Amino acid sequence: MKKTSILAATLSPLLLASSCGSTGSGDSPPTQASPSGETGGAWDGGFVTTEHGSFAEPWAAAFVPGTAMLFVTEKAGTAKIVDTANDRVIPVTGLPEVDYGGQGGLGDVAFLPSQSASTIGRRAIYLSWAEAGEGDTRGAAVGRGELVCAASDSCRIDGLEVIWRQTPKVSGRGHYSHRLVLSPDEQHLFVASGERQKQTPAQDKQSHLGKIVRLTLDGSPAGDGAIGGALPDIWSMGHRNILGIDFDAQGQLWEVEHGPKGGDELNLVRRGQNYGWPVRSNGVNYDGSDIPDHSADDGFAKPAVSWTPVIAPGNMIFYTGDLFDGLAGDLLIAGLKTEAIVRVATDGDTARETARYDMDNRIRQIVEGPDGALWVLEDGDGGRLLELRP
Template sequence: MTMTKFLAAFLFTAALPLASCGAQTVGDSAATAASDAAERPFAVTAHGSFNEPWAAAFAPGTSVLFVTEKPGTMQFVDVSTGKRGTVSGLPTVDYGGQGGLGDVAFLPGESAATVGQRTIYLTWAKAGPGDTRGAALGKGTLVCDKPESCRIDGLKVIWEQKPKVTGRGHYSHRIAIAPNGQTMFVASGERQKGEPAQDPQSDLGKIVHLNLDGTPAAVNPLAEDNVARPEIWSLGHRNILGLQFDASGQLWDLEHGPAGGDELNRVVAGKNYGWPVVSNGDHYNGTPIPRHDTRPEFAAPAISWNPVIAPGDFIFYSGDLFPQWKGAAVIAAMKPAGLVVVQTEGDTAKEVARYPFDKRIREVVQGPDGAIWLLEDKAGGRLLELRPR
C-alpha cells in the first residue's frame, strides 16, 4: 500500500463504523444515592493507558483519537484498529501543579482536508518572566505522513493569558470551536487569584471569543467603549474545565467551585458569573461566601453541586447508541469518580443519573459512531470505551 493510500484509509477520510466494541438547581446526595444503585446501561472496555492524559479529540471524519498528556507529550490511537502512534513538534510546557499540555481541537470543516494534514489547536501552560506563567493557545498544521507518527509544523502562539502570574493552578484553557466553524472560545481560568475574575482589563477568570487566528472576534459586547479587553465574552469565572456547545448552538461551561459549589453555566455574551463575589461553595478555610441567590445581578448556575463532583470535561451527547442521553450533558467526574448525566432546559438543569467508577475520570469524548470514550486521570490513566450492554 502506498503512503498516500495508507493515510487516506487510516486518518484523513471518512471513517468506517467502529468494529470494536434563570433558576438554579443544587445537586443533592439523595439523587446521587438513587442513581448509584441503578444498573449501568453500558459495558466498559479498556484500550491501554497514557501518561497523565488531560484532553482528547477525534480528527473529524476519522476514527483517530488524539490524546494530550500533561507532561508535554501527545499520542494518537485509531480506535477502529488499536494502532497507536506519537506526535512531535509540541510546545515546551511549564509542567507542575495543574499546568502542562492542555486541550486539543480541530476544525470540523476540515474533515475532508488534504490527505495527511489539517489545522490543529493546542493549549498549554507557558512560562513567563520570573516565576510567572499563564495559559497559551497555539495553532499549527498536523502532518501525518508516517504510519506510527505525526508531527505539528509551524506551531505558533496566537493568544495567551494576560497578565501572567505566579502559581500553577486554574489555567482552565479549554477550547470550543463555534458551530459555524468561523470563531472559537477559550476558557481562561482565574489562576487561583480570585479578584482578577472581576477585572475587565484582565483575561483571568474569563471566557474569550477569538477569530481562528487568535485575534479578538468582532462581536464581543464588552469591547464596546473599552468596557473590557476586546476578546472577553463573559467574566466572573473560576476554573472552567469544560466548555461545549449544545445542539441548539448555546455555549455552556463547567466550573470547579471552591469548597463546594461546582457549577454548570449557560454562557451568555456579556454576563458576569459572580466569582469571587458569590458562590454556592465556601473558601477552603471555612470562610463563607455569599450565595448566588443573594446577588441577582450575577448570572446564577443552571445547577451546582454540594458535595462537589470535581468535574473534568463534558459533552452534549448527540449519538444513537444511548438514546436516553440524547441532548444531555454527560460529565466526567473526579471526586467522587464517575459519570454524571444532566438534562438541561433553558437556564435550568437537573441531574438525572450518576454512575460510579473506580478511578477519577478526566475526559469524555463522543466517538464517530456514538460510543463514549473516557480517559482516567493521572499517570497510567486508561482509555475506556463505553457501549450499550
C-alpha cells in the first residue's frame, strides 16, 4: 500500500466541457479539473489517500456483503476480488463472454446485502455486460449466478445465466449504461438501459433503449404497467446514457446520465415518468443543432440538477456511513471529465451540488466500504484503486 497526499475539497462554480459524443468510446478524454474555494459540511473536505494496486480498464466494483472483499470488473471481460485488508488479489473464473470495444465489455456487479456472512462462502451475484448479436449488432445483458470462493486463492461464478436482455440489439458500441441496483427491500432489480446512441428509441415504448427497467430477482418483468402500452419491465423512459443509479435513505430512486453537448442530468426516478430524451435536453447536439430545453409545460419530468458544461458521471452512491462527519445522506458522483468527486445534497425531490473534490484523474467508480471509507477506481488502463479516509 502506498499513501499519497491529502486532496482538498473544491466548490463547484467552474464546470468543464462536454461528456460523451455521438460516436466513439463515449467518455471524454482526460482534462484537468479546476479547483477553487471552500468545502461543505462538518467534515473539512480533505482525504488521506492510500493506493491499493491498479487494474486494466476497471468499470465497476462492489464489496461482497459482510466482508472486506471488493469485487472489481475489468471492461475486457476479467474480474478480480481484492482483500482490502492485505491487498491480496484473487482471480475470478466463470465470467461471461463479452463484446469488448468502445463502451462495451464487462459492466456492473451487485450483491444481495442480506446475504452477509463472516466469510465469502456461496452467494448470489448479478453481473451486466455487452453481448454480441447477429450481424454487427450488440446489446446489454444481465446475468445471475453464484459466487463461490472455496479456496483461498481463487473464486468462481457457478451457474451464470442471462436473466434479461436489452432489446433490440443494434449496431454501434456506445451507451449501454447497464448499471444495476437492488431495491432496499431486495424484491426488485433495477437496470439502467442506455439508448445506444440511437436517440429516438428512448421514446419507443416497445424498445428497451433509453429506459430504466424493473425486474424480479429472477429477471421476470416487474414494470407493473408503469407505462401503458410499454414492455412489461419498463419503469421509466426518455433517458440517454445512465451511468449512476442508487436509492436514497427515504427509498427514492435517483439516476445520473450523460447529456449530449451539455445537459448532464440528475433525476429523481418516479414510476411511469418520461424524462424527455431526445425531445428535450438542456444540451445541444454535437453538430451544434438545437434541442429544446426542458420547460415547465413540456409534459416531461424535469432534472433535479442539470450541468452545462458537463460533469461526465462515472457512477454515483448515496453515502450512509459516519466516518465522514456530515456526509451521510449526500450523493457522491464519480466525475470523468471533471476528474473529481461531485457532492450533491438532496432534500425530498430537490437537489443541489455543494462541493467538488479534485482527484487529478478521471474517476470511474465510487464505493462505500464496510466501515464508511470511500473506495475509488480511476478510469482507463492502469486505473488505480484508492482508499479515501478523512
